[in-house]
Amino acid sequence: MGTKPKHPCIKCKVALIARGDFCESCRPRQRTSRESGYNPVWDRKSKRFLRDNPFCCDPFGRHRGQLVDANVTGHRIPHRGNVALLFDESNWFALCWSCNSYQSANYDGGFGRERTEIPDAAKQKRTDVVSVVLAVAQEKRKLG
Secondary structure (H helix, E strand, O other), X not given: OOOOOOEEOOOOOOOEXXXXXXXXXXXXXXXXOOOOOOOHHHHHHHHHHHHHOOEOOOXXXXXXXXXXXXXXXXXXXXXXXXXHHHOOHHHEEXXXXXXXXXXXXXXXXXXXXXXXXXXXXXXXXXXXXXXXXXXXXXXXXXXX
């Protein structure tokens, strides 16, 4: 198999590269999670939220009614560095890793995609049978 021909960096137009769009010196640096506002206070609040909401709320209907453990605190409206929105608990929902990845890839601009709004149905709090099962399971955890 042959190698891909080199092409110029799309920013500086000088450096020749074989893969990607940017040379090493022009590649945009991603912000770290700490730079985005995720700090030890967030870690504690997120762990407490997941302890109180142990199951994925399945906002995209991917679990077909099955209960799946939540391990990520997601945001209904992306905070994009807005600390007030980051810590607004009414903006949080409990997600499994799969649903969080789905949201990131399809709505938050993951993999270079255009950012889009999360559908209103996915932003709503659950009021169906799964929500009732979740409430019963949470009560059992508190009692037991």
